[in-house]
Amino acid sequence: MVRLVVLVFVVISFLSACSSVPSSELNDPRFAQSYEEGYGGNKGQNNQLIRLDEGKHHPAVQVLLSQAEEARQQGNSRQALSYLDQARQIQPRNPAIFYRQAWLNYQLGNLSQAQQLLQRAKVYMSTDKVLQQRVSSLQNEIDAKQGR
Amino acid sequence: MTTAKKPTRAVKSSSKKKPTTRKKPVGTKSTKAKPVEKKPVGNKRTIKQKLWSWFWRLSILVILGLGVWLVYLDAQVRSQFDGNKWALPAKVYARPLSLYPGLLLSAKQLKAELLWNDYKAVSHVVSPGTFGRDGSDWIIYRRGFSFADRQEAAKKIRLSFAGGRIERVMVAGEMRGLERIEPQYIGGIFPAHHEDRDLIALQDVPPALVAALVAVEDRGYFDHYGVSIRGILRAMKANIAAGRTVQGGSTLTQQLVKNFFLTNERSLRRKVKEAFMALLLELHYSKEEILQAYLNEVYLGQSGRRSINGIALASRFYFAKNVQQLDLSEMALLVGMIKGPSYYNPFRHPQRARERRDLVLGIMSELNIISRAQRMNAQGQDIRVADSGRAGQREYPAFIQLVKKQLQQDYRLHDLQSTGLRIFTTLDPWLQHATEKSVQQHIATLEKRIGFKQPTLEAAAVVTSVDGAEVRAIVGSRRVRYFGFNRAIDAQRSIGSLAKPAVYLTALASGRYNWSSIINDKPVSVSGQDGSLWQPRNYDRKDYGPVFLVDAMSKSLNQSTARLGMKVGIDQVVNTFERLGVDKKIPHYPSILLGAVSMSPLQVTQMFQTYASGGFAMQPRSIQALTTNDNQVITSYAVQGEQVFSPQIIENLRYGLQQVVVQGTGKRLARTFNTTKIAGKTGTSDEQRDAWFAGFDDRHLAVIWVGRDDNKSMPFTGAGGALPIWQDIFVESGLEPLTPLVDLDWAWVNTQGEVVERECGVRKMPFMPGTLSGRKISCDESEMNSRSDSRIDGQLNNNEGGGSWFDWLF
Numbered sequence: 019m020v021r022l023v024v025l026v027f028v029v030i031s032f033l034s035a036c037s038s039v040p041s042s043e044l045n046d047p048r049f050a051q052s053y054e055e056g057y058g059g060n061k062g063q064n065n066q067l068i069r070l071d072e073g074k075h076h077p078a079v080q081v082l083l084s085q086a087e088e089a090r091q092q093g094n095s096r097q098a099l100s101y102l103d104q105a106r107q108i109q110p111r112n113p114a115i116f117y118r119q120a121w122l123n124y125q126l127g128n129l130s131q132a133q134q135l136l137q138r139a140k141v142y143m144s145t146d147k148v149l150q151q152r153v154s155s156l157q158n159e160i161d162a163k164q165g166r
Numbered sequence: 167m168t169t170a171k172k173p174t175r176a177v178k179s180s181s182k183k184k185p186t187t188r189k190k191p192v193g194t195k196s197t198k199a200k201p202v203e204k205k206p207v208g209n210k211r212t213i214k215q216k217l218w219s220w221f222w223r224l225s226i227l228v229i230l231g232l233g234v235w236l237v238y239l240d241a242q243v244r245s246q247f248d249g250n251k252w253a254l255p256a257k258v259y260a261r262p263l264s265l266y267p268g269l270l271l272s273a274k275q276l277k278a279e280l281l282w283n284d285y286k287a288v289s290h291v292v293s294p295g296t297f298g299r300d301g302s303d304w305i306i307y308r309r310g311f312s313f314a315d316r317q318e319a320a321k322k323i324r325l326s327f328a329g330g331r332i333e334r335v336m337v338a339g340e341m342r343g344l345e346r347i348e349p350q351y352i353g354g355i356f357p358a359h360h361e362d363r364d365l366i367a368l369q370d371v372p373p374a375l376v377a378a379l380v381a382v383e384d385r386g387y388f389d390h391y392g393v394s395i396r397g398i399l400r401a402m403k404a405n406i407a408a409g410r411t412v413q414g415g416s417t418l419t420q421q422l423v424k425n426f427f428l429t430n431e432r433s434l435r436r437k438v439k440e441a442f443m444a445l446l447l448e449l450h451y452s453k454e455e456i457l458q459a460y461l462n463e464v465y466l467g468q469s470g471r472r473s474i475n476g477i478a479l480a481s482r483f484y485f486a487k488n489v490q491q492l493d494l495s496e497m498a499l500l501v502g503m504i505k506g507p508s509y510y511n512p513f514r515h516p517q518r519a520r521e522r523r524d525l526v527l528g529i530m531s532e533l534n535i536i537s538r539a540q541r542m543n544a545q546g547q548d549i550r551v552a553d554s555g556r557a558g559q560r561e562y563p564a565f566i567q568l569v570k571k572q573l574q575q576d577y578r579l580h581d582l583q584s585t586g587l588r589i590f591t592t593l594d595p596w597l598q599h600a601t602e603k604s605v606q607q608h609i610a611t612l613e614k615r616i617g618f619k620q621p622t623l624e625a626a627a628v629v630t631s632v633d634g635a636e637v638r639a640i641v642g643s644r645r646v647r648y649f650g651f652n653r654a655i656d657a658q659r660s661i662g663s664l665a666k667p668a669v670y671l672t673a674l675a676s677g678r679y680n681w682s683s684i685i686n687d688k689p690v691s692v693s694g695q696d697g698s699l700w701q702p703r704n705y706d707r708k709d710y711g712p713v714f715l716v717d718a719m720s721k722s723l724n725q726s727t728a729r730l731g732m733k734v735g736i737d738q739v740v741n742t743f744e745r746l747g748v749d750k751k752i753p754h755y756p757s758i759l760l761g762a763v764s765m766s767p768l769q770v771t772q773m774f775q776t777y778a779s780g781g782f783a784m785q786p787r788s789i790q791a792l793t794t795n796d797n798q799v800i801t802s803y804a805v806q807g808e809q810v811f812s813p814q815i816i817e818n819l820r821y822g823l824q825q826v827v828v829q830g831t832g833k834r835l836a837r838t839f840n841t842t843k844i845a846g847k848t849g850t851s852d853e854q855r856d857a858w859f860a861g862f863d864d865r866h867l868a869v870i871w872v873g874r875d876d877n878k879s880m881p882f883t884g885a886g887g888a889l890p891i892w893q894d895i896f897v898e899s900g901l902e903p904l905t906p907l908v909d910l911d912w913a914w915v916n917t918q919g920e921v922v923e924r925e926c927g928v929r930k931m932p933f934m935p936g937t938l939s940g941r942k943i944s945c946d947e948s949e950m951n952s953r954s955d956s957r958i959d960g961q962l963n964n965n966e967g968g969g970s971w972f973d974w975l976f
Contacts, residue, residue: 046331047268049905077343078266085315100315100791100802108266110633119804137809141780141907 050076052114054148065148065155067121070098073114079105083118095126113139114146117153124160133160236442243446246427251459252363254586254795255356258569259349260593261636261790262313265325266344269332270900275596276304276325282557282595283350284486294320295491302327311348314590314791314799318346350595353561355570356472357583363476368458371477371489375497376457377535382501382526384418385533388453392419392444419444422460466500467507469554470561471649474507483559484512486552494536494544498526516549523549557595563649564626564642565593568768568788571655576801577792586795591788592636594629597866600898601627601639602646608891609644609872616881624875626653627891628771628786629868634805635775635784638866639895640768658764659873660851662884663722664858665743665761667777667847669731670719671819672742674934675811676734681716681822682919682931687726692756700756702728705850705883714919716931719822720830722848724760731759745810746776747783761849770860771869777819777845778862780907781811813907814934820845821932823861824904831885832861838893843903846892848884855879857887864902868892911938916948 053074070090071083086101099122106115116139123132139153263279265271280297281287285306291298294309303326310320323345326334335342354362368376380387386394394417401415416424423443428436447456465473466480474483477500481489485496492500502522503510512519524545531541552559569591573582581587605625613623621644629639642652651657673679687710692700702724704710710723718726731739739759740752749772752763765773768786776783784807791802823845826832831848846861857872857880870888874880880887911934914927921938926945943951 046270046902047266050268076266076268077341078264078268079343081343096799096802097315099804100799103790103802103804104264106805107631107634107636108264110631131806134806134808138782138805141809141813 047076047078048109048111050079050109051144052076052079052109052112052146052149054114054146054152065151067118067152070102070118070122075112075114076109078108079112079115082108086118086122090122095122098122111142113142113144113153114149116142117149117156121152121156124156124163129160129163132156133164136160236446239439239443240446240450242427243443244450247447247451247459250585251426252361252365252462253357253584254365255354255362255584256582256587256589257351258353258355258566258589258591260352260591260595260598262349262590263347264344265323265332265335265346267332267335270330271327271332272330272900273304273327278599279347279350279595280306282599283347284482284552284556284558286486291322293491295488300324306347308345308347312588312793312797313346313348314588314793314802317797321345349590350558352591352593352595353563353566354472355566355573355579355582355589359473360471361473361475362479363462363474364478364482365462366458366476366478366489368454368461371461372492372497374494374530374535375477375489375492375501376461377533378497378501378526378530379457379461379504380418381529381533381535383421383504384416387418387457390417390419390448392446392448393417393441416440417444418460419447419456422456422463423447425463425465426459464504465507466503467511469559470647472561483554484551486556486558493547494527494540495523495547495549498530498544499523499549502526512549512551513554520549557599560647561649562593562598562640563647564640564652564654565591565598565637565788567642567649567652568637568640568655572788573792587800588793588795588797589789590791590793592631592638592790593788594638597629597895597899598639600895601629601641601868604891604894604898605641605870606644606646608894612872612882612887622874623880624653624873625891626657626767626871627868627895628654628767629866629895630771630775630778630786632775632778632862632865632867635772635779635786635807636790637786637788640788653871654767657766657871657873659766659856659871660761661763661765661770662761662849662851662856662858663724664770664773664847664849664860665758665763666719666722666727667819667823668742668746668773669727669734669739669759670715670822671746671777671811671815672734672739673715673730674818675742675815676738677934678734679715679730680931680933680937681714681818682915682921682929682933683715684712684919685715685718685726685730687711687713687718687723687729690725690728690732692728692732694755702757702760714929714931716822716825717829720825720828722826722831728756728759732756743773745783746773747785747810748773761851767869767871770858770871771867774860774862774867774869776810777816777823778867779807780813781809781816782807783810814910817907817910818932818934820904820907821910823847827861831883832859832889834885834889835861835893838897839901839903841901841903843905844901845904846889848889850883850885853879854881854883857882857884859884859888859892861889861892862904863896864904866896866899868895909935911935913938913942916951918948918951920948920951922948 055073070087071080075083082101082105086098089097089101099119102115102119102122106119109115116135120132120135120139123135136153136156143150143153284295286296288296288298291305291307294307297304297306303324306323308321308323311318321337324336325332335345337345356362386397394415397417398415420440423440427443428440462476464477465475467474467483469483474480478489480500481487481492485492499512499519502525509515510519510522527541527544530536531538569589570582605627609623609625613621623644625641625644627639627641628637630637640654642654643650689709690702694700704724705722709725713723713726718730736754736756740754743752748765748769750765750769752758755762771786775786787803789803792800794800824842826846827835827844828842832846835844835846836842844861844863846859849858850856855873855877858870860869870891872887910932912930912932913921914924915929915931916922916926917928920943921941922943923945926948
């Protein structure tokens with residue numbers, strides 16, 4: 019009987035571990051954290067973003083980041099910004115999203131908007147070291163462009 | 167030329183001879199008779215010739231004139247009928263309902279939003295626009311829709327829930343990260359005639375509907391060239407027999423010409439013009455093109471100021487269906503209503519509508535468009551129409567006015583009214599309904615309590631998201647469907663104590679004060695430049711003596727706030743208002759410290775948005791994206807706003823705003839929501855003319871105003887008049903307790919506001935990070951200071967820089 023109980027427990031644990039929905043997703047998605055990862059495992063690129071959909075994110079945010087990246091690659095930056103803002107509305111305090119909004123605005127030459135968004139990324143900054151590096155690096159680039 | 171002149175000369179000479187010949191003797195008659203006799207003959211011919219000549223000239227002129235007129239009509243017909251035929255109003259949509267794992271979504275909200283979007287609850291979900299339950303799962307057959315960013319096909323979405331949140335989103339057995347329900351239509355920006363329509367191609371209209379239309383309105387449509395003589399004669403015969411007008415002889419083409427190019431003027435001139443234009447229309451365009459235009463043009467009713475035109479919109483308006491989804495009975499009713507949309511209005515005259523529908527079905531059966539069985543089946547059905555005032559067809563006036571106002575900063579009104587733009591907005595229908603309901607209920611309750619017999623009170627409300635300042639709901643009047651004066655945007659009302667947080671923020675940001683600072687709440691008297699005295703008193707006319715700064719704010723004490731404001735300086739407070747994003751000139755008067763400044767609820771929202779967002783000044787935004795009729799994105803908007811205060815200072819201020827709920831004028835919220843993690847401030851203007859409450863949780867900021875249009879006083883304050891409205895909105899929409907922006911330092915303080923050890927402290931207070939070092943004193947020192955009472959108001963004295971002219975008065 020004890021063996022049976024243990025077996026059932028093990029099976030349930032195994033199944034729950036295999037579930038494709040992480041338990042964190044069942045919590046408030048507004049606070050689900052993103053994790054930056056260098057694209058293609060290239061650690062040399064850690065302080066620079068290559069694709070908007072890099073890293074691990076909440077599933078809804080991941081979908082929108084992929085759509086943003088797709089739009090960006092098609093040269094439709096306005097659409098890409100729109101997808102990023104949709105992601106921000108799902109996770110309004112996710113620094114990884116603010117960073118991407120700032121990054122894209124910087125690429126488009128909107129320095130003042132990039133600075134405002136980067137400021138928000140700093141306010142809500144997580145413990146993710148890669149993101150911290152990236153934010154700092156982008157700040158340096160903005161400062162350099164603005165002659166500061 | 168020479169030959170033409172000869173007879174003229176002859177006529178002239180002969181006529182001149184006339185008197186001479188008459189004087190001649192009779193005998194000479196025979197010799198002179200010839201020319202004399204010839205003269206009248208010659209005259210007759212000449213007159214005939216003249217008449218013919220004039221006739222032909224006139225005829226040529228008439229033909230030429232007619233030709234020119236026809237060319238003009240032709241140009242008119244072609245120019246208006248080619249390309250964009252209609253001034254298409256901008257269509258305004260709410261935000262789409264996004265579905266993703268983890269989303270907090272009640273069954274009540276999901277069901278309501280689907281029904282408002284004209285989805286039907288069914289037991290088997292097999293067609294787009296329907297939804298149902300499968301155990302605890304929800305199955306939604308989402309319609310195909312052109313969202314602002316992409317066209318998406320219809321799809322069946324399965325939602326699983328756990329703990330009130332979405333657990334899984336599945337499509338065709340696969341997990342999805344994000345799916346959307348198409349946004350609800352919430353209104354339009356119409357041209358002056360307020361015509362609204364959804365365009366539809368002829369091939370998308372069910373053949374039975376087209377056949378019914380032709381059978382009822384113009385049976386010979388495919389045989390005539392725009393005008394039907396047979397039809398006119400038949401109508402004349404019928405009208406003569408009846409002794410009144412019972413039948414029209416106009417073809418479908420003529421009806422289209424009348425509606426599209428002409429007016430309803432009843433004159434022969436208009437009728438002739440209509441006939442010629444119909445002929446020209448048939449000359450240039452195919453029968454199918456004309457029929458398609460007719461189906462899109464035809465007037466089919468009125469909804470408030472909005473004119474319902476075209477089969478597609480009418481189908482959605484009356485039956486909450488696409489044209490393709492109409493059944494036989496509904497098609498027949500629509501076709502029947504063309505004769506008199508008001509007379510056969512199925513909402514107001516269901517019996518008439520039914521008789522008319524049955525007549526149409528009879529004609530369809532008679533012409534073998536439908537079988538006898540189909541006719542009998544359709545005639546046996548009741549008239550079933552969707553509620554005309556339902557969410558999916560009603561308008562949201564206050565929000566539409568805000569959208570229009572914000573769009574007009576970048577676009578011409580004419581373009582908004584005529585080019586068929588699609589405007590995707592930030593409106594959250596669930597919050598909007600909660601706000602409308604709460605406003606209406608509470609205004610009625612207040613009036614009942616006061617004993618007003620007539621509607622006297624007015625209200626306005628604005629709800630935004632705290633992080634992005636997206637406007638989620640707005641109410642501009644107790645009459646929520648009223649397109650009139652929008653109090654949320656345009657009313658300028660005294661803000662009362664809603665100004666106080668700006669005074670305390672100025673004090674906290676100066677670095678000279680913290681919440682444990684002591685301020686003396688005793689009568690204040692300030693002389694103005696004109697010699698007048700400003701002597702504010704507390705609401706309850708009591709003096710509270712030395713109080714903590716936080717108590718002065720949470721209890722909304724006037725005397726101590728005025729005192730503090732004068733200490734920190736009016737210029738500094740005005741500067742704070744400006745930094746907060748208040749876009750109006752604030753006078754540098756002492757009375758502004760207690761809110762003697764007028765703002766609209768939207769301006770107050772902008773000010774409080776900075777507190778709610780953690781220090782970012784943002785303009786409330788109602789528009790998400792703008793696309794053309796064929797779905798090209800023109801503009802999309804994203805969050806914008808400069809950081810004007812650090813999150814540490816704002817977090818510190820938010821502690822004070824939370825104390826309003828913990829122990830101050832907003833205490834009832836803590837009881838209702840069983841949490842104190844709500845920030846807010848009540849406001850009541852002089853003589854209780856305005857009652858305000860502005861507050862936020864972790865997701866939404868709401869500003870509520872209650873007052874009278876005649877600006878008379880009311881027997882309640884912000885806490886009694888406006889706060890209950892705020893409370894009910896959040897009860898309905900759900901409240902998310904505030905999470906801290908940053909961590910503050912905390913310490914115990916004694917009654918003098920000094921940082922002390924836990925044992926002799928009376929209250930735990932927050933301090934700006936890094937400011938506590940070296941401040942803590944022992945309990946013995948605290949005891950000594952308490953006896954000497956040296957610290958009461960002492961901190962203020964220590965910090966006086968002599969910069970404020972108020973300091974010289976006391």
